[in-house]
Amino acid sequence: MTEPKRCRWAEGDPLMTAYHDAEWGVPVRDSRLLWEMLMLEGFQAGLSWSIILKRRESFRAAFANWDPAKVAAFGPADIERLMADPGIIRARTKIEAATGNAKAYLAFAERGEDFGAWAWELAGGAPVKGDGISLPAKTETSEAISRALKKRGFKFVGPVIVYAWMQAVGMVNDHAKDCFRRNAV
Template identity: 50%
Template sequence: MSDLVTGADGRARCGWAGADAEYTRYHDEEWGAPLHGDRALFEKLSLEGFQAGLSWITILRKRPRFREVFAHFEPVAVAAFGPGDVERLMADAGIVRNRAKIEAVIGNAALVAAMPAGELDALLWSFAPASAGPRPRALADLVATTPASRALSRELRRRGFRFVGPTTMHALMQSAGMVDDHLAGCWRAELSGRRRTGGARRG
């Protein structure tokens, strides 16, 4: 994998974006862009949990179906899912059919639904590093976890959340723009001009 790839549009991008059109769109429009809102962040939290052990492009391609069958990740609606919904989801080939992950999303939704509005957003963003070192120049500079992702994982686990390990939480922080790990030379890095901390390869 090259550290940077140049697309047909002449823009240099982080090498993990490759040549896949959906990955390119995700890299350009979402990854590293600040995301707020309890519903949107609950969706990211859920999808990152589903990604564990899989490639992110698999999740991206299945995301429309995930949204459809998980009530667009509205926490109150998902929290009301029962055993019949679990079986319905386990039978749906359009998503990742992993019972433990499905049940974790439903359990996590109940925790979010019990929070005051805006609390999930505030909680997750409270772990965003306030400062950062130099922007990574190569994929080899990236790491799988950070002190911030480990601390966030511990806090979420303390509250009862599942599938929120430190690697998964760092991927969430990258995806939701709590950190900006676009490589030096990437057009998105030049656009944003600042970053928060080093991170993991998207894959």
């Protein structure tokens, strides 16, 4: 049986292939999962996504299954615990950003807003299909969402991180023209 054509970045690493085939580019509307993926994209900054995928379960354990209320309550002792955890990316600024971002996320509900609906509205409401050839690092939309997130108190949400997040959660379909997932998501 012939392997289907995939985006080149997903070839050669079984974990990346599985992520590509099952998750990348599939529209996510669940607010909590959108927040989790945004946090993981922040931790990925400067690293490869395969590093994050390999540590994904360790991140979930370390960050209370990405429960925003629990993460928002993390104090100095929790920060030190996370800094000593070899299963995650031990970058203090990223860890502190995640705890602050949990508070920013919770502020949406306090205002009666849904984080997912807000993010998707800023992204245009429906997935945007890329040209299947180029993979931009950022777009005007990711720049606008980045600015809006920062206004809401989020950190580690620059336009490049936001664009990678938009691709991951299906706000943008950037599967290659010949990728079997391009028309499936």
